[in-house]
Amino acid sequence: MIDLHMHILPGLDDGAQSMEEAVEMAQIAAECGTEVCAATSHGRFDRQDAGEYIFRYRKALKQLQAELKRRGIGLDVRSGMELLADESLLRYAESHPLPGYGGGRFLLTEFYFDISLRQALETLDALMRKGYHIVLAHPERYDFIKRQPENAYTLYREGVILQVNAGSIAGKFGRGAFRAADHILGEGLAGLVASDAHDAFTRTPDLEETERILDLYYGIDASGILLEENPRRILEGRGLDEL
Numbered sequence: 001m002i003d004l005h006m007h008i009l010p011g012l013d014d015g016a017q018s019m020e021e022a023v024e025m026a027q028i029a030a031e032c033g034t035e036v037c038a039a040t041s042h043g044r045f046d047r048q049d050a051g052e053y054i055f056r057y058r059k060a061l062k063q064l065q066a067e068l069k070r071r072g073i074g075l076d077v078r079s080g081m082e083l084l085a086d087e088s089l090l091r092y093a094e095s096h097p098l099p100g101y102g103g104g105r106f107l108l109t110e111f112y113f114d115i116s117l118r119q120a121l122e123t124l125d126a127l128m129r130k131g132y133h134i135v136l137a138h139p140e141r142y143d144f145i146k147r148q149p150e151n152a153y154t155l156y157r158e159g160v161i162l163q164v165n166a167g168s169i170a171g172k173f174g175r176g177a178f179r180a181a182d183h184i185l186g187e188g189l190a191g192l193v194a195s196d197a198h199d200a201f202t203r204t205p206d207l208e209e210t211e212r213i214l215d216l217y218y219g220i221d222a223s224g225i226l227l228e229e230n231p232r233r234i235l236e237g238r239g240l241d242e243l
C-alpha cells in the first residue's frame with residue numbers, strides 16, 4: 001500500500017514526538033503492508049520562518065530515511081507537506097514554489113474546519129490556476145461537507161482529488177465525518193484513502209482494517225485503487241483522469 005498522509009517526522013508538528021516514535025510508526029506501517037508513504041508534516045505559511053521550517057523538514061526527512069535504512073525497516077518515505085490553504089499560503093505562493101509530493105505539482109492541502117464551500121473553492125481555484133493539482137485532506141471532516149455531503153461532488157467536479165481518512169471510515173471522528181466519508185466513498189468521489197497517522201498508539205498508520213472495510217463495503221477492488229493505484233499515480237505526477 002501507499003499511504004500519502006502521515007505525520008511521521010519527529011519534532012515538526014503534532015505528529016511523532018521523537019525519532020523512536022517515528023521508527024515505531026514506520027514499523028507499524030511496514031508490518032501492515034505499506035511500502036511507501038509520504039511524510040506530510042503540517043505546513044503553515046503565516047509564519048515568518050517558513051524557509052527555516054522547510055530546511056528543518058528536509059533535514060528531519062533525511063534523518064528518518066537514514067535511520068530506517070540502518071534498522072532495515074522497509075518503508076520508503078517520500079516528501080510532502082499538509083499545507084493549510086489560506087490567504088497566507090496564497091501570498092507565499094506568489095514568490096515561492098510550494099512543497100508538493102516528491103517536489104512535484106500535487107499538493108496535499110487542508111482547511112480550517114469551518115471554512116465555507118465558496119471560500120474553499122476560491123482558495124483551491126487560486127492554487128490550481130498556478131498550475132498545482134490539489135489533493136484535499138479529509139474532506140469528510142469539514143463542516144460544509146458534514147452538513148451537506150453533496151458538496152463533495154462540487155469539489156470533485158472542479159478536479160480536486162479527495163483523500164478520505166482511515167479514521168473517519170472507522171467512525172473515529174464522529175458520526176458526521178463517518179456519514180460524509182461513506183457518501184464520498186459510496187458515490188465514487190474518493191481519490192485515495194490514507195491514515196493521517198499522528199502517533200504509534202491511537203492515530204496509527206495501521207491500514208489493515210481499512211483495507212478490509214473498503215473491499216467489503218465499497219467494491220472488491222476499492223482498496224487496490226484507493227490505497228495503491230491512485231496514490232502511486234499521484235506520486236508519479238500522473239493524476240487520476242486516465243483511469
Ligand SMILES: [Fe+2]
Pocket residue numbers: 005007082137196
Ligand atoms: Fe494530517
